[in-house]
Amino acid sequence: MSVSKTSTIERIIALANEPMVLLDKDFAILYANASFHIKFNLPELASKNRNFLEVIESSFDTHPLKLLFWDVLKTKSIVKEYEINSKNSENNKISFNVEAIEADGETFLLLAFNTNKETEQLQSFLQSVLNSTNYGIASYEAMYNNHGMINDFRITYTNPEVPRNFGLEPKDVIGKTCREVYPGIFKNGIFEKMVKCVETGLPDSYEIAAIHNNKTLWLNATIEKAGNAVAVTSKNITHEKTAALEIEAINALLLNKNKELEQQLLKEFSESFYSYGNGEEFFSSLLLEIATKTKMDYVLLGEVQLNELGEEIIKSISVIAFGEIADNFKYPIKDGPCDEVIKGHYACHPRDSQKLFPESKTLSDLNVEGYIAYPLVGSSGKVIGLISVLHQSEIHDIAYIESLLRIAAKRSEIEFERLQNEKLLEMKNKELERQNVELASFAYISSHDLQEPLRKIQLFASRILFKEKANFSDSSLAYFQSITNAANRMQNLIESLLNYSSMDASEIHFVPTDLNTAIDDIKNNMTDILEKKNARVEVGKLPTLSVIPIQFQQLLTNLISNGLKYSKPDVPPVIKIDAELVTSEELVGKQFWKLDIADNGIGFPQEYEQQIFELFKRLHGKSDYEGTGIGLAICKKIVQKHDGFIRAQGIPGVGSIFSIYLPVV
Structure with a gap:
């Protein structure tokens, strides 16, 4: 090309406002104007x-550009407004x-770049915002290995905030990989988060x-997917x-100090608790000590x-006013600070209490x-009361008073529970006394009012039979015999019931x-029935025990009689009585004398072991075996009066064993 033509083209390019560049057929730059160098940031x-x-x-x-340039050189054509996207951002294009x-x-190839002033101004403004913000903003493009797995990220954009955290500038990191610049993300889990964001969106x-x-x-950072890249917005916190962390450490220190204070107060209080007495005396002594330690005008427990x-x-149980025990009083919960306390919350209003609760007459009357x-x-778990301090001026030593009240509240709860249990026990005892009186009254009625008409029935029935027996038919005689038998059974039942109720x-x-x-x-005493039943009582060596003689004789009599009563037909009863020293499995380590009364009678199913010791419980009909259903209940009660217990084992058709356990004294 001649010099004149070169000069002409260069002058045209130099005078153009748009970025322009002249390339040879190998795409080497022959000449470019100032706008071109500014656009591509080149000297x-x-x-x-x-x-x-x-x-x-x-x-x-550059690959599509190379194809474009070859085509234009080959066809000697013109291509206008060709656009290509930046690698770094889809929003950054050149036309x-x-x-x-x-x-x-x-x-030759002449390239004239289109300019959009508004776009350039907007991009310039955006870049200034990104460069001046306190947030780090960066884009990381995913990089894949031969297996299609993400193994790194390339830094395609970053504002200055991100690299400056680590003493770097954007030019030091853009285009490089995270493994080169930020290797720490492969150890702290951030790399995995970036991969997951790309893969899941x-x-x-x-x-x-x-x-x-x-x-x-x-x-502190957030990750968002952007195409095949992630945009990370971070903030240095x-x-x-x-x-x-410093505040947390200070709070922990204060907490430890408060615990030390509470431990000190608890130690001081513990030394005083034992001298406080019980009930109202305890609460008054406790509140007096709180008033002395805190110098508060009022201390109240209600x-x-x-x-x-x-x-x-709230009904006060103890009140201290200006260091002296004062009269108790009642006051409403509504519209006062104790409303939040009754809901289970700690209340602290060291100043302006009357302004905070203007409807509270109690605060007003006491000028709190x-x-x-x-x-x-x-x-x-239910709130049963409160403990409080009230002062006619502002309260200052709040932490000390809080610790003091917290300890006092716990100890007061224990005393409250003890008093309530005492009241409950007193009520139970009164109810028991009332029931005993009723029982004694019932025993009296049974022994007199019930037995008197029964004796008349028996008396007149026997007289009628004595005088008119010859005039009765066989069926009438049978009826009178049934009346006599029923009256005798009722007599036995009343006597057994009186015997049972008189135990206590x-x-x-x-x-x-x-x-x-x-x-x-x-x-x-049982010679007649033993001979009648052809029974045999075999007794081993038995100990000498401290017992209630009359009751214990009745206990053994009932159990021997039980073995005779429930014997098998045509089989002579054999009752064996033995004793041995044992250690109870139920009361580990405690020794008992075990007395076994065994028989060879009809036995019973083992599942009825507890039932046979209950009042009026029978496993057989009245027509099969005589009895009132009280005998074994009396046995159980006698054993309990001796601080022992009784067990029974039965095998139907084989027999029964009743085992009495009496503690070794």
Whole structure:
């Protein structure tokens, strides 16, 4: 190309406002104007003779441009407003016109880049915002290995905030990989979060501590997917985090100090608790000590009650006013600070209490300025009362008073529970006394009012039979015999019931008793029935025990009689009585004398072991075996009066064993 033509083209390019560049057929830059160098951020002398595609390949995909340039050179054509996207952002595009120019037998490419002032201004404004914000903003493009797995990210954009956290600038990191610049993300889990965001499209967030120059750096960040890349917005929260950790450490220190204070107070209180006495005396002594320690004008402890309208009120149990025990009083919960306490919350209003609760007559009457209170919680979890301090001026030593009231509240809860249990026990005892009186009255009625008409029935029935027996038919005689038998059974039932109910009323006198001698006496008293049944009582060596003689004789008599009564037909009854020293499985480590009364009778199913010891419980009909159903219940009660227990084993058709356990004294 001639010099004149070159000069002409260069002057045209130089005078153009738009970025323009002249390339040879190998795409080397022959000449470019100032606008071109500004657009591509190039020094003016650094671009000449450089390959245009190499100049822009870090930001743009050059392969389609190469194909375009070849086509234009080949066809000698013009292509207008050709657009190509930036590698770094889909929003960053370049648009240009390209034309093939021939001169002196050579072909050249002239590129004229289109400019949009508004777009450039907007991009410039956006860039200034990104550069000045306190948030770090960066884009990371996913990189894949031969297996199609993401193994790294390339930093395609970052504002200064991100790299400056680590002493770097954007030019030091853009185009490089995370493994080169930020290797720590492969150890702290952030890399996995970025991969997951790309693969699922779901955003994520994290807070992480990084070490840089031996200092801890705290970052809070969010991750969003952007095409095949992730956009990470981060904020350096080191200052806030450090301040929060310092506050946490201070709070922990204060908590420890409060615990030390409470331990000291608890030790001081514990030494005093034992001297407080019980009940109202305890509460008055406790509140007097609180008043002495805190110098508060009023100290009050009260319980929750209901008034005649069913509204909750506080009834004071103990009140200290200006260091002296004062009269108790009641006051409403509504419209006062104790309303929140009764809901289970600690209340602290060290000043302006009357302003905060203007409807509270109690605060007004006592001219209270400061108020602190703790709820008293019962074992059921329900609030049963409160303990509070009230002062006619502002309360200052809040932490000390809080600790004092917290300890006092716990100890007061225990005393409250003890008093309530005492009241409950007193009520139970009164009810028991009332029932005993009723039982004694019933025993009297049974022994007199019931037995008197029964004796008349028996008397007149026997007289009628004596005088008119010869005039009765056989069926009438049978009816009268049934009347007599029924009256006799009722007599036995009443006597047994009186015997059972009199167990608790009888005087208790334990006497050392030789059980062998006691059994001999019983056998002598039962000689007739033993001979009638052809029964045999075999007795081993029995100990001498401290028992209630009359009751114990009845116990053994009932059990021997039981063995005779429930014997098998045509089989002579054999009753064996033995004793041994054992250690109870039910009361580990405690020794008992075990007395076994075994028989060879009809036995019973084992599942009825408990039932046979209940009043009026029978396993057989009255027509099968005589009895009232009270005998074994009396046995159980006698054994319990001796601080022991009784067990029974039965095998139908084989027999029964009744085992009496009496503690070794």
